[in-house]
Amino acid sequence: MAITLQELLEEGAERLSLSVIAGEEHLNKKLPEIAMNRPGLALTGFFQYFANQRLQIFGLAEFTYLKSLPSPEKYQRLKELFEQQIPGIVITRNRKIPSEIIELAETFKVPVMRTPMVTMNFVNECTVLLEKLAAPRERIQGTTMEIMGIGVLLRGDPGIGKSETALSLIERGYSLVSDDVTEIRRTSRGRIVCWANEVTRYHMEIRGLGIIHVPSLFGVSSIRRQTELDVVIDLKQPSGNEDRTGVYPEFVELMGISIPCLTLPVRSGRDMANIVEVAALNQKLKELGHDAAKELDDRVIDRLTKGRGRHG
Amino acid sequence: MADEIVIKKFKVLNEYGIHARPAALLVKAAGKYSCDIFIEKDGNKVSCKSIMGLMTIEGYPGSTMQVTTSGADAHAAMAEIEELFVNKFYED
Numbered sequence: 001m002a003i004t005l006q007e008l009l010e011e012g013a014e015r016l017s018l019s020v021i022a023g024e025e026h027l028n029k030k031l032p033e034i035a036m037n038r039p040g041l042a043l044t045g046f047f048q049y050f051a052n053q054r055l056q057i058f059g060l061a062e063f064t065y066l067k068s069l070p071s072p073e074k075y076q077r078l079k080e081l082f083e084q085q086i087p088g089i090v091i092t093r094n095r096k097i098p099s100e101i102i103e104l105a106e107t108f109k110v111p112v113m114r115t116p117m118v119t120m121n122f123v124n125e126c127t128v129l130l131e132k133l134a135a136p137r138e139r140i141q142g143t144t145m146e147i148m149g150i151g152v153l154l155r156g157d158p159g160i161g162k163s164e165t166a167l168s169l170i171e172r173g174y175s176l177v178s179d180d181v182t183e184i185r186r187t188s189r190g191r192i193v194c195w196a197n198e199v200t201r202y203h204m205e206i207r208g209l210g211i212i213h214v215p216s217l218f219g220v221s222s223i224r225r226q227t228e229l230d231v232v233i234d235l236k237q238p239s240g241n242e243d244r245t246g247v248y249p250e251f252v253e254l255m256g257i258s259i260p261c262l263t264l265p266v267r268s269g270r271d272m273a274n275i276v277e278v279a280a281l282n283q284k285l286k287e288l289g290h291d292a293a294k295e296l297d298d299r300v301i302d303r304l305t306k307g308r309g310r311h312g
Numbered sequence: 313m314a315d316e317i318v319i320k321k322f323k324v325l326n327e328y329g330i331h332a333r334p335a336a337l338l339v340k341a342a343g344k345y346s347c348d349i350f351i352e353k354d355g356n357k358v359s360c361k362s363i364m365g366l367m368t369i370e371g372y373p374g375s376t377m378q379v380t381t382s383g384a385d386a387h388a389a390m391a392e393i394e395e396l397f398v399n400k401f402y403e404d
Contacts, residue, residue: 244339244363245332297332300367304329 002030003133005055005088005111012129016115016122018090022102023111031055031087034134036123040065042084043077052084055126058091059119066098075100082108090126092119135193136255137185144177144194144227145169147280151194151227153182153259154276156235160266163204165235168273175224176214179204184229186255195226231260231283233276238265246282246293260286317382318390322397323374327404330371334401335363341392347383349393360393 006027009018020027033053040061042050066074082104089105091097094116105112115122142155143162147169154162163179170176178196185193196202202214202223215223232252242265243250252261262279266272285292324330330338342349342360349360351369353376358365360379371377377397381389396402 240343241340244336247332247336293332296367301328301331303370304331304372305327 001134001136003034003130004028004030005113007133008126008129009113011133012126015125015129017117018113018115021091021097021112021114022105023088023109026109026111029087029111031130034130036090036126036130038062038119039081039086042081045077045080047080047084050084052086054087056081056086056089057119057123058089058095060093063095074098078104082110086110088113090115090122092117092122131188132185135185135187137183138255139197140182140184140254141180142182142232143179144182144196144229145276146175146177146224146227147277148174148284150231150280150284151177151229152276152280153194153229153232154235155232156266157237159207160235160237161272162235163206165272165276167204167206168271169276170214170218170222172273172277173221174277175222175227176202176204177224177227184254186257190257192229192254192257192259193226194229229254229259230287231262231280233279234261234263235266235272236263238267245297247297315383316386317380318386319378319380320390320394321376321378322394323376324371325373325397326400327373329373329375330366330369332363332367334371334396334403335366337396337401338366338393339363341396342389344392345381345383345385345389347381347386347389349389350380352378352380 004027008031009020009027012018033051035051035054036057037051037054038059038061039050039056043062043065069077078100088111089101091112091114094114097112097114101112104110117125142153143166145152145154145166154165156162166176166179177194178201181197181200182194183197187193203211204214205211232254242263250261250263251258260283264272264275264279282292326334338360339362350357351360351366353369353371356369358369360366369377379390379393381393
């Protein structure tokens, strides 16, 4: 997803403490490449390889180098830099901004921002923020819970009991991330992160009760802002066609990422919360490299094929 | 209701014997019928509707199992179980 410097400025108001020094009216331009670049090498006049599509960060190194240049040359080098059509400049450590930069920024319509942060800290924070802003996102139907660190997305037809199951899980001490509507985004590490819409966050709708506010009833430990998705659980009417062994796991694709998926048949009197809890635990075990169903199957096959000599 | 009892013997023909996948197929097939279905081998008798039971019965490749179905739909159930054994549980 393309982002503008304006979005970066708003989203990073607290963490990046950026203020605009020049070119405020050009903040709505898109950042062509969602990354940062230290233009030190370019300032020396080397443009054969220059990441001009990125946000340019002026730190102590750039400033010290510029200072060492005589005034006309300094202007010339900076002009060459601006001629590369850079999307924006950030100056760290609250340095006083040379008049040449402000003048060129106005001419070339490039926004210039400043932060009190040390360059390294700024680059770290800004990388995280840029990735978050640029990540592809979607809104899907489903209730998300975090069960002992395992992110579980409950899906199913309306009225099948997603919210009721979530409520039982909350009573068992697990945390609600989102009810019924879940926002997801894909991280650069290939994980799916789930969170709730800001307006309805931490509210649930329970048939017969109406809308409840979960942390007011169950305390702050009953909620979680976001979670990484580990397993998708589909609640379905029993079809008689359910997986009985778990030896051949199924997966669903969410935003191009494959996530383990279980289908649980819902019958009256079946404690779904308990089963979802065990499903989450079993998933955790699998991630630790212990796949109970497969190991048992391997053991059975081993016994069966060794017995061939005696019986067959 | 006429309770019918059908008894048949089958040989395990697939390469690995009755492991999780064939067991799951048998359980799924058996689950469709209301009659009782048991599988017997070397004096061990387990319900054909139990995964764990089928995995403990030691259905070696080449061994012979006796299947008993009893109840209203015994014939239909036996036909479906037979199909699985004859077709090597659709393995190999």
